[in-house]
Amino acid sequence: MAPIVVVIFAVFVAFTRVLFRKSFQYNPEHVAAVMALQERRAITDVRLLVRCLIVLGLVVVGFGLHSVLHIDPSVVAMVGAGTMLLVSKLDVSDVLHEVEWPTLVFFMGLFVMVSGLVHTGVITTFGEWVIDQVDGDFFAAATALLFGSAILGAFFDNIPYVATMAPVVEGLVAEAPDPGTGRALWWAFALGADFGGNGTAVAASANVVAIGIAARTGHRISFWQFTKYGIIVTILSTAIAWLYVWLRYFA
DSSP states (O other): OHHHHHHHHHHHHHHHHHHTTTTOOOOHHHHHHHHTOOGGGGOSOHHHHHHHHHHHHHHHHHHHTHHHHTOOHHHHHHHHHHHHHHHHTOOHHHHHHHSOHHHHHHHHHHHHHHHHHHHTTHHHHHHHHHHHHHTTOHHHHHHHHHHHHHHHHHHSOHHHHHHHHHHHHHHHHHTOSSHHHHHHHHHHHHHHHHHHTTSSTTSSHHHHHHHHHHHHTTOOOOHHHHHHHHHHHHHHHHHHHHHHHIIIIIO
16 A cells, blocks of 8 residues: 555645645745754653653554454553653643643543434344345445545544444455455555545544644644645545555446
C-alpha cells in the first residue's frame, strides 16, 4: 500500500498551498521568533526524560504484543500511566487536572451509542441488507464500502465504526469469489474509514484530542472551521483510494 500513501501525501502537500493560501504569508517577526527558539531549554530533567521514554517504549511494545500476552490494550495503557506517575513522582491531583475530561466523556457517550446499535440488532440488520444488495457485483460493493465508510466515518468516530462494521465486511468477504476480491473489500473498508477520519472534528480520536489541547492553549478551532478543510481532504484522498482499488483489483 506504499504507492497509494505516497501519492495521497504528495497531493495533500501540494493542495495545502490552495487550502491554506491565506496562512502562507511571510512574517519576519514570526520567523525570527521561531529561529530564536532553543529546544534544549525545554528539557529541564534529562534523567526523568530517559525514564519516561523507557516507560513509553514498554507501553508501545505492550500494545504490539497484547494479543500474544492476552492483555487488553486498556490494561497496558493504565499500567503505563501508573508507572509513569511512579517514575515522575508527580502529584496525582495535578495530573488529573490535566486530563481531557470533556474528550473522555464524549467518547464514553459515543461508545455507548454504538454499543446500543449493536445490541439492538441495527448493525446486523444493516449488514444483511448490504449483503443482499451486492448481488454478485463486488466492484460496486468495494465502491460502496470505500465511500460509505468515508461518509459514515466522517460523522462517527472511525474506531467504533470499524469495530462495528467489521462483521458486516467479513460477511461480504465470505461471499467473494476469490481471495483477491476479498482483499479488495477489506482494503476499501480500511481506506474509507481511515480517510473519513479526516472529515470532521469528531471523526477521529486524534481530532478531538488535538482540538481540545488547542482550545486549552487559547487557539480555539470550531467544528465547522475544521470541517471545511477536512471534507475537502477526505474527498480527494478517498477518490484517489478508489482509483487505486479499481486499478489494482478490478481493472
